Amino acid sequence: MVELIIILISITAVTFIGCNVLYLIAGKSLKLKLGEIVAVSYGLGLGFLSLEMLLFYFAGWAFTVEGILSPWLLLLAVNAVRYFRGRSRLMEPALVAAPSRKPGLIDVFLAGGIVFEVIYAVFRALIKPIESYDAIAIYAIRSKIFFLAKAIPQDYFAAIARLFPHADYPLNIQLSETFLYMSMGSLNDALVKVIFPFFFAAILCMLYFALRRFASRTYALVFTFILATIPHFNNYATNAYLEVPLAFYIFVSGLFLLRWLEDGSSGAIILSAVAASLAGWTKNEGLMYCVIYTGLVFIFVISKGKKTSKKDILHAFLYSGIIVLVSLPWTLLKAGWHIANDEIALANLNPANLVRQLHKLGTITYEFQKQLFGPKKWNIFWPAFIVVMLLNYKKTLEMPVRYAAAAIFLALSGYVVFYMISYLDVVFFTSKTWARFMLDFLPLAVYLLAVVLKEDVKC
Amino acid sequence: MKYKVLKIAFAVWIGLWLFFVARELVIKDNLRDYKALITRSLEDKHAYMTGEDLYRFLKFCKANLPGRATYRLTGLEKGSVNKQRAVYYLYPLLESGDPDFILVYGSCSAKEDGYMMFAGSSGFGCIMKKMKVR
Numbered sequence: 001m002v003e004l005i006i007i008l009i010s011i012t013a014v015t016f017i018g019c020n021v022l023y024l025i026a027g028k029s030l031k032l033k034l035g036e037i038v039a040v041s042y043g044l045g046l047g048f049l050s051l052e053m054l055l056f057y058f059a060g061w062a063f064t065v066e067g068i069l070s071p072w073l074l075l076l077a078v079n080a081v082r083y084f085r086g087r088s089r090l091m092e093p094a095l096v097a098a099p100s101r102k103p104g105l106i107d108v109f110l111a112g113g114i115v116f117e118v119i120y121a122v123f124r125a126l127i128k129p130i131e132s133y134d135a136i137a138i139y140a141i142r143s144k145i146f147f148l149a150k151a152i153p154q155d156y157f158a159a160i161a162r163l164f165p166h167a168d169y170p171l172n173i174q175l176s177e178t179f180l181y182m183s184m185g186s187l188n189d190a191l192v193k194v195i196f197p198f199f200f201a202a203i204l205c206m207l208y209f210a211l212r213r214f215a216s217r218t219y220a221l222v223f224t225f226i227l228a229t230i231p232h233f234n235n236y237a238t239n240a241y242l243e244v245p246l247a248f249y250i251f252v253s254g255l256f257l258l259r260w261l262e263d264g265s266s267g268a269i270i271l272s273a274v275a276a277s278l279a280g281w282t283k284n285e286g287l288m289y290c291v292i293y294t295g296l297v298f299i300f301v302i303s304k305g306k307k308t309s310k311k312d313i314l315h316a317f318l319y320s321g322i323i324v325l326v327s328l329p330w331t332l333l334k335a336g337w338h339i340a341n342d343e344i345a346l347a348n349l350n351p352a353n354l355v356r357q358l359h360k361l362g363t364i365t366y367e368f369q370k371q372l373f374g375p376k377k378w379n380i381f382w383p384a385f386i387v388v389m390l391l392n393y394k395k396t397l398e399m400p401v402r403y404a405a406a407a408i409f410l411a412l413s414g415y416v417v418f419y420m421i422s423y424l425d426v427v428f429f430t431s432k433t434w435a436r437f438m439l440d441f442l443p444l445a446v447y448l449l450a451v452v453l454k455e456d457v458k459c
Numbered sequence: 460m461k462y463k464v465l466k467i468a469f470a471v472w473i474g475l476w477l478f479f480v481a482r483e484l485v486i487k488d489n490l491r492d493y494k495a496l497i498t499r500s501l502e503d504k505h506a507y508m509t510g511e512d513l514y515r516f517l518k519f520c521k522a523n524l525p526g527r528a529t530y531r532l533t534g535l536e537k538g539s540v541n542k543q544r545a546v547y548y549l550y551p552l553l554e555s556g557d558p559d560f561i562l563v564y565g566s567c568s569a570k571e572d573g574y575m576m577f578a579g580s581s582g583f584g585c586i587m588k589k590m591k592v593r
Contacts (some may be wrong), residue, residue: 113476123493127492127493127497127504128492128496128504128508129501129504129505129508131508131509131540131544132540133540133543136543136544136547137543137547140547141547141550144547144550145550145551148550148551164546188501189501190501190504222469226472229476231479231483375475379475379476379479380468380471380475384468453465
């Protein structure tokens with residue numbers, strides 16, 4: 001019980017740090033609801049704290065809870081000065097499409113379903129220690145190494161990392177787990193899993209408030225309910241795999257990218273870039289989304305033609321600059337220690353090789369359609385999504401949702417390319433990973449579905 | 460018309476959702492796991508998830524080997540989830556191709572060249588130690 005209280009206090013502290021990072025990034029340029037602030041701050045807090053722990057490695061410092069938290073006091077002081085000088089608030093009355101009315105029976109049912117899924121996810125996560133395959137073989141073992149050493153050992157990259165699978169995987173969640181172990185003072189690998197359902201709740205929160213910007217409460221609840229009740233999605237909020245944290249960063253980045261496309265606000269583009277780079281710091285797949293989102297930003301700026309302003313150009317370079325900056329420490333480390341992915345080599349990404357691997361397309365497509373139509377994992381989401389997109393293709397091509405649709409299409413294409421250039425057996429690789437990869441852009445797909453269906457639903 | 464179709468689709472969704480929740484709890488027997496786990500300590504949860512015998516054997520190995528020893532574990536399928544769990548529980552002991560110790564889970568009847576019996580574990584397996592070469 002004591003450990004549970006400590007871990008909740010630690011997560012509150014991390015979220016508070018994230019809130020300060022958000023305030024630094026966004027100031028008053030973003031209008032956010034309290035729920036959005038808490039959700040974004042949680043992800044930012046964990047991401048930046050783990051990045052800081054990586055910097056401790058460069059400095060040769062050991063981890064202590066006080067040592068990790070204390071540098072953030074400086075940011076706190078800067079923000080306090082900014083706040084009292086400028087009175088710029090992070091929380092403003094956000095745009096809401098319809099004024100709140102008394103919740104009806106359907107609202108209560110939907111909210112009840114969402115709350116049930118969140119509480120049940122927390123329960124399922126905490127009842128078991130970390131035990132599923134990748135979670136233990138790749139991630140939890142590293143958290144244990146860092147916790148026992150009270151640092152990233154100086155011989156970690158040269159020797160220890162290579163004794164366990166996938167030395168090249170980024171360390172965001174592993175270091176976040178380490179921090180929570182250190183807060184508790186014990187290796188409680190059941191309680192530490194609370195990270196994952198909290199990311200799940202944060203995604204639901206972001207989706208709900210994003211939809212509330214243009215739709216009624218009932219409408220927003222329907223789609224939040226849909227996302228919360230997708231079996232594969234809520235399962236992955238409990239098993240200590242990194243798909244749900246990754247989906248969070250990809251979704252937050254995508255949402256604020258769409259907001260920037262609408263209003264051009266600096267806060268939105270910076271937040272989108274930061275979230276994208278934290279996606280890259282969570283899993284290697286996140287780097288693909290960094291490339292996709294950066295590409296979309298540049299396409300948007302270029303497509304404006306003569307209407308392109310200096311601010312647009314600045315934003316585009318700022319976007320790529322932030323991603324490079326945040327990704328730099330981990331990228332340099334990997335390059336310095338010659339740590340490479342053992343499943344995919346980007347050197348294989350060339351037209352000649354792609355043509356040679358074309359025979360894999362049949363298997364990739366077959367496995368993909370098997371995933372799409374699996375109700376045990378997705379309920380009827382993907383068939384419904386495809387039908388709606390095809391019937392409403394004109395709406396899908398409207399601004400700014402066409403960029404969300406393009407992001408999903410490019411991500412799918414990216415995964416296909418990775419399967420083609422991978423060293424692994426394509427049947428094994430696709431059957432093990434397709435469904436997982438689809439989780440990465442699932443929240444964005446639900447959001448897109450909600451936007452496209454808006455005019456057809458009267459609630 | 461479109462609205463009606465969407466309403467039907469949503470009703471189907473809710474029906475499937477309720478079915479999958481029930482399936483997850485009852486048909487997949489998770490309720491039994493939850494019942495067994497809810498009152499256990501963290502240590503006992505590890506034992507339950509890994510299998511009591513294997514977990515007891517791993518604890519035995521950890522208690523009997525020096526802190527930074529290297530090992531090879533036999534008796535578990537290579538690449539199996541229990542092998543991964545064993546590697547996780549045994550850390551900071553490290554796997555090696557030329558280990559100080561061989562951890563034999565299961566029958567200890569087979570001999571390993573260059574290794575001698577170091578410790579036995581009440582029927583779950585034994586530990587063999589590398590013999591010193593003069």
